[in-house]
Amino acid sequence: xxxxxxxxxxxxxxxxxxxxxxxxxxxxxxxxxxxxxxxxxxxxxxxxxxxxxxxxxxxxxxxxxxxxxxxxxxxxxxxxxxxxxxxxxxxxxxxxxxxxxxxxxxxxxxxxxxxxxxxxxxxxxxxxxxxxxxxxxxxxxxxxxxxxxxxxxxxxx
Amino acid sequence: xxxxxxxxxxxxxxxxxxxxxxxxxxxxxxxxxxxxxxxxxxxxxxxxxxxxxxxxxxxxxxxxxxxxxxxxxxxxxxxxxxxxxxxxxxxxxxxxxxxxxxxxxxxxxxxxxxxxxxxxxxxxxxxxxxxxxxxxxxxxxxxxxxxxxxxxxxxxx
DNA sequence: CAAATTTTTGAACAAACTGCTCAAATTCTA
DNA sequence: TAGAATTTGAGCAGTTTGTTCAAAAATTTG
Numbered sequence: 001x002x003x004x005x006x007x008x009x010x011x012x013x014x015x016x017x018x019x020x021x022x023x024x025x026x027x028x029x030x031x032x033x034x035x036x037x038x039x040x041x042x043x044x045x046x047x048x049x050x051x052x053x054x055x056x057x058x059x060x061x062x063x064x065x066x067x068x069x070x071x072x073x074x075x076x077x078x079x080x081x082x083x084x085x086x087x088x089x090x091x092x093x094x095x096x097x098x099x100x101x102x103x104x105x106x107x108x109x110x111x112x113x114x115x116x117x118x119x120x121x122x123x124x125x126x127x128x129x130x131x132x133x134x135x136x137x138x139x140x141x142x143x144x145x146x147x148x149x150x151x152x153x154x155x156x157x
Numbered sequence: 158x159x160x161x162x163x164x165x166x167x168x169x170x171x172x173x174x175x176x177x178x179x180x181x182x183x184x185x186x187x188x189x190x191x192x193x194x195x196x197x198x199x200x201x202x203x204x205x206x207x208x209x210x211x212x213x214x215x216x217x218x219x220x221x222x223x224x225x226x227x228x229x230x231x232x233x234x235x236x237x238x239x240x241x242x243x244x245x246x247x248x249x250x251x252x253x254x255x256x257x258x259x260x261x262x263x264x265x266x267x268x269x270x271x272x273x274x275x276x277x278x279x280x281x282x283x284x285x286x287x288x289x290x291x292x293x294x295x296x297x298x299x300x301x302x303x304x305x306x307x308x309x310x311x312x313x314x
Numbered sequence: 315c316a317a318a319t320t321t322t323t324g325a326a327c328a329a330a331c332t333g334c335t336c337a338a339a340t341t342c343t344a
Numbered sequence: 345t346a347g348a349a350t351t352t353g354a355g356c357a358g359t360t361t362g363t364t365c366a367a368a369a370a371t372t373t374g
Contacts, residue, residue, distance in 0.1 A: 003309065005310060008306055008307075008309065008310050011306055012303055012306055012307070015208065015302065015303050015306075016208065016303075017208070018175040018176060018208070019175060019176055021330090021331065021332090022331075022332070022333095023330085023331060023332085031351075031352085032351065032352045032353065033331095033332090033352095033353090034334095034351070034352065034353080035350080035351055035352075037332085037333080038350085038351090051172065051173065051174070051175070055212075055302075056302055056306075058302060058305070061309065063305070066252070068225075068254070068261060070291075082297045082298075085297075085298070086297075086298055089304040089305045089307070089308040090305060091298070092298075092300055092301060092302060092305070093296075093298055093299065093300045093301070094296075094297040094298035095223070095293040095294075095295065095296050095297065096293070096294045096295040096296075096297060097225070097291045097292060097293055097294060098291070098292045098294055099289075099290065099291035099292060100289065100291055101291070103297075104225060104291065104293065106300070108305065132256075132257065133256065134227075134254045134255070134256035134257055134258070134261065135254060135255045135256060136252040136253070136254055136261065137252075137253045137254060137255055138252065138253040139250075139251070139252050139253075140239045140242075140243075140251040140252065140253060140260075141239075141242070141243055141248070141249075141250055141251035142250065143249055143250045143263070143300075144249060144250075145172065145212075145213055145215060145249060146169055146172050146173075147246040148215070148220070148246045148247060148249070148265065149165055149168055149169055149172075149213075150165075150169070150246070151246040152160065152165065152218065153162060153165050178359095178360065178361090179360075179361070179362095180359085180360060180361085188322075188323085189322060189323045189324065190323095190324090190360095190361090191322070191323065191324080191363095192321080192322055192323075194361085194362080195321085195322090
């Protein structure tokens with residue numbers, strides 16, 4: 001499915017506040033309330049908005065390639081490396097790690113070509129000395145926290 | 158902050174449907190509308206619900222230890238390994254990977270002791286031959302997709 | 315244990331919001 | 345350019361929301 005400008009604005013508004021009201025959403029996107037309503041419905045029906053709107057299924061938008069990148073970094077340059085990584089839209093998540101590598105990155109792309117390009121950007125960052133890329137071939141369990149919370153309840157009674 | 162039963166039910170209802178209406182939420186949780194409203198407000202104010210409710214800050218609930226676990230698995234047992242991993246509440250995410258290891262797991266715990274216990278559970282699973290754990294010391298960028306979506310717009314105009 | 319404090323409840327109200335329909339206007343597509 | 349699809353704005357009835365408040369219930373504290 002291809003998103004137009006309105007869809008994108010709807011998604012961005014929902015990311016900012018998933019509980020936004022339809023009328024406010026319409027205002028923010030700059031369309032009639034009816035339009036906002038039907039766009040939202042369509043996005044939910046297409047399951048681009050999963051779980052009623054909690055998060056966005058990027059694979060449905062063509063982002064099929066997911067990779068985990070482990071970086072080795074000169075410790076002196078760590079802050080600037082983080083800053084540079086943040087600028088890359090394909091970088092969805094950054095953690096400082098101990099063990100193998102110093103920084104762990106979640107990287108997403110539409111295809112391996114785009115991934116390659118993002119990886120080049122990363123390797124060009126001053127202070128990055130080495131990288132290792134692992135491809136996620138299949139998501140067996142997308143991020144979920146519900147069982148943990150249910151467990152939290154039992155744990156303390 | 159310590160959550161009671163009502164808070165947990167509120168969070169679980171919001172995970173299921175972040176756009177649930179207050180009155181329906183109150184019904185589902187089994188409290189008065191006023192109570193549901195004030196609990197929701199409190200959770201947002203405490204920033205346990207981030208971004209107005211999109212996702213839950215588990216570190217605020219005491220889950221301070223985050224680790225990425227890479228597993229080597231006998232390919233014959235892959236399905237049953239995945240099934241077993243799913244049963245563990247501390248496992249938040251599972252991907253099949255190529256490259257280093259066959260399965261990648263996001264694991265969370267309140268402390269290293271609890272982590273150790275979860276790791277033991279994992280290693281006991283039939284078919285898991287080896288594991289490697291990387292600790293996430295600091296989250297420099299929590300999952301975000303907004304910049305990617307903004308970029309998506311530019312990309313095709 | 316009893317008093318003090320906090321939380322929950324239910325009721326009430328006005329204002330706002332929702333889902334829905336519809337016909338006209340606009341935009342997109344073939 | 346004609347036909348199809350989408351958007352718009354208006355209207356309407358019904359629901360939901362935010363708010364306030366006092367009583368009841370639950371929790372904490374001395």
